[in-house]
Amino acid sequence: MDSIGMASDQVDDEYSRMVDPNHDIGSSSEMNNINDHNVNEEMMKKRENARTIQKQLLEQIKEEHARQVKKTNCFRFGNIYSLPKLNLTLHRELTKHQGKVFNIAWSRDSSKLISISKDQHLIVWDVKKSTIETNINFMYSPFKMGCDISPSSKLVACGGLDNLWLVYDISSKIDKTPQDHVPKIILEGSLGWSSSCKFLSDQNLVTASSDSLARLWDIPTGKVICTFIGHSVEVMCVSIPKNENCIMGQVLATGSCDPNAKLWDLKSGTCIQTFPHLMDVDDVQFFPNDQFIVTASSDGVCRLFDLRFPSRELLQYQNPDENAVCGIRSLSLSASGRVLFCACEDHSVYAWDVLKGTLLEGMEKFAKRKRKDMISAVRVSPNGEYLACSSWNKSIYLLKHE
Numbered sequence: 001m002d003s004i005g006m007a008s009d010q011v012d013d014e015y016s017r018m019v020d021p022n023h024d025i026g027s028s029s030e031m032n033n034i035n036d037h038n039v040n041e042e043m044m045k046k047r048e049n050a051r052t053i054q055k056q057l058l059e060q061i062k063e064e065h066a067r068q069v070k071k072t073n074c075f076r077f078g079n080i081y082s083l084p085k086l087n088l089t090l091h092r093e094l095t096k097h098q099g100k101v102f103n104i105a106w107s108r109d110s111s112k113l114i115s116i117s118k119d120q121h122l123i124v125w126d127v128k129k130s131t132i133e134t135n136i137n138f139m140y141s142p143f144k145m146g147c148d149i150s151p152s153s154k155l156v157a158c159g160g161l162d163n164l165w166l167v168y169d170i171s172s173k174i175d176k177t178p179q180d181h182v183p184k185i186i187l188e189g190s191l192g193w194s195s196s197c198k199f200l201s202d203q204n205l206v207t208a209s210s211d212s213l214a215r216l217w218d219i220p221t222g223k224v225i226c227t228f229i230g231h232s233v234e235v236m237c238v239s240i241p242k243n244e245n246c247i248m249g250q251v252l253a254t255g256s257c258d259p260n261a262k263l264w265d266l267k268s269g270t271c272i273q274t275f276p277h278l279m280d281v282d283d284v285q286f287f288p289n290d291q292f293i294v295t296a297s298s299d300g301v302c303r304l305f306d307l308r309f310p311s312r313e314l315l316q317y318q319n320p321d322e323n324a325v326c327g328i329r330s331l332s333l334s335a336s337g338r339v340l341f342c343a344c345e346d347h348s349v350y351a352w353d354v355l356k357g358t359l360l361e362g363m364e365k366f367a368k369r370k371r372k373d374m375i376s377a378v379r380v381s382p383n384g385e386y387l388a389c390s391s392w393n394k395s396i397y398l399l400k401h402e
Contacts, residue, residue, distance in 0.1 A: 080355045083338065086362025088351075088387060091400035092130050096123060101390040102145050103377050107153045110381040113388055114156055115396055116147040121178060122158050124149075124170055127386070127398070134170045137178030141166070146208070150199040155184070155219070157205055159194025165207055167219055185222050190215070196237045198252075200266075206252055208235035214254050216266065226269040231256040237283045241290040248307055253293050255281030261295045263307060275305050275313070283330050288337040294354075298327035302342055304354065317352040319344060330377040335384030343375040349389060 099118030106113055112133065113125045120143055124134035136156075138144070144160035154171040165187035192210030199205055204225070205217045214228040214235050237255040241248070250266035261275040261284050275295065283296040287304075292314070295303050302317040317340060319326060326345040333340055339360065340352040351360040374392040381388070387399040 082356065082358075083353050083360060086339070086351055086360050087402050088362055088399040089402050090397055091386065092398040094125055094130060094396040094398070095394065096132060096135075097121060097394045097396075099143075099394060100374075100392040101376060101394060101396055102143070103147050104379050104388050104390045104396060105148045106379055106381050106388070107149050108151050108382055109153070110383040110385060112149060112153055113381075113396070114147055114149050115390060116144045116158050117394070118143045119394075120144075122147060122156060122168075124156065125396075127381075134176075134181075135178045136168055136170075136181040138166065139179060144194075146194055146196040148197050148199050148205075150202045152202050155199070155202055157197050157199065159190075159197060159207060159209075161193045163190045163193060163209070164188060165190070165194055165197060165205065165217070167205070185219060187217050187219075187222055189224055192234070195235065198238055198240045200240060206238050206240060208238040208254060210234040212256070212258075214238055214252070214264070216269075226266070228252075228254065228262075228264050228269050228271075230262055230264075230271040230274075231260065232258045236281060239284045239286055239293070241286050242288055243290055246290040248290055253284045253286065255284040255295055257281070259297070261293065261305070263293070273307065273310055275303070275311050277303070279327070282327065285331060285333055287333065288335065294331060294333065294340060296328035296331040296342060300326055300328060300344070302328055302331055302340060302352070315354070315357045317342065317354075317357060319346075319350070329375070330379075332378045332380045332387070334380055335382065341378045341380065341387060343378045343389065345374075347374055349375055349378060 097115065097117040097119055101115050101117045104113060104115045111127060113127050115123050120138055120141065122136040123132055126133050142161035144158040147156065147158040149156050154169060155167055156170055157165055157167045159165040166183040167185050167187065168181055169184045190209040190211055194207060194209050196208040197205055203219050205219055206214060207217065208214045212231045212233055212235060215224050216226040218225050234257045235254050236257060239253045241251065251272065252264050252266055253261060255261045257280040259277040259280050261277065261281045262271050263273040265272055277297050279298040281295050281297050285294050287293065291307055293305050293307060300319045303313055304315040306312040306314055328342050328344050330343040331340060338354055340354050342350045344350065349363055351363050353360055375389050376392060377390045379388045385400065389397045391397065
């Protein structure tokens with residue numbers, strides 16, 4: 001790390017020369033004799049030199065960080081057995097949407113899947129029958145980007161460019177046309193577009209918005225219970241623990257373009273931990289035991305963090321094509337947490353061995369068949385039976401292990 005310190009000193013020295021008008025310049029009479037053009041040219045050279053040193057310093061930091069992560073990985077996961085090749089095949093294709101499908105979410109019992117599309121429809125699917133249970137049309141509302149279904153499967157929520165969160169009751173057995181559905185309640189108060197949401201219960205909803213805030217809502221009253229302040233720009237995603245009795249307590253995780261992921265205390269609204277990234281954090285999910293989180297970033301890297309230690313990064317999962325600089329839009333863990341699925345902006349879906357950090361084979365058929373389709377979200381069903389992939393070609397693909 002000595003070379004990093006020396007490089008940092010060089011950057012500081014170059015900066016001091018740029019900002020101090022008397023540094024190595026000489027007397028005022030000598031300064032008057034210097035041609036303005038030459039001064040500007042010299043300043044430009046110094047700035048370029050400082051930028052070069054800064055880039056070199058960043059590369060050295062990344063290399064040192066990679067070495068430290070590698071040491072940790074070898075110590076913790078070196079003797080774990082390898083997983084066999086995946087055998088995921090296309091089981092069903094859900095095709096009723098008339099626009100890009102932006103997001104999907106599973107019910108807790110894995111019997112239902114909801115999808116949100118640019119066609120201004122939210123559809124609740126019966127997965128076993130591949131039929132539509134409920135079709136909601138919000139005609140006069142801008143398209144939605146975030147959606148979720150409540151633990152009882154009686155409520156669904158969605159939000160988008162109108163800064164509102166709409167909560168619908170889908171428990172009624174009365175047949176309704178898509179236009180007949182009226183929100184049970186509209187949650188107002190966000191000062192930016194709505195990006196992501198998660199039901200804590202049928203009474204509480206956590207949301208993320210572009211106004212840099214996450215909020216905890218009381219659904220019956222439509223009021224904000226707690227506001228989570230700490231991000232500086234758009235909050236892109238929010239996640240909650242998978243178990244009610246989480247070992248970390250009552251917490252939630254968020255990802256932002258600032259670019260950090262954060263862990264919050266759900267009761268007080270205070271930030272417990274911050275996890276720095278190099279670029280936007282587009283997705284975050286808790287590990288099945290709730291002791292770790294995995295993040296997806298626009299720099300094309302997924303990262304595994306240990307919540308039991310402050311900002312401790314354990315592993316990185318990166319696009320296997322080193323020449324491809326493409327972000328990761330969405331991620332999802334298998335029911336056991338051993339496999340990580342990632343949807344990348346190069347239209348691919350990759351699968352990783354979480355413990356070993358190695359790429360798994362078995363997604364080739366799906367990748368080749370649907371290579372031209374942008375995959376907007378990947379979600380593993382809670383029972384681990386299906387991997388759902390929503391696409392910009394208006395379809396949702398259900399993959400199953402054969």
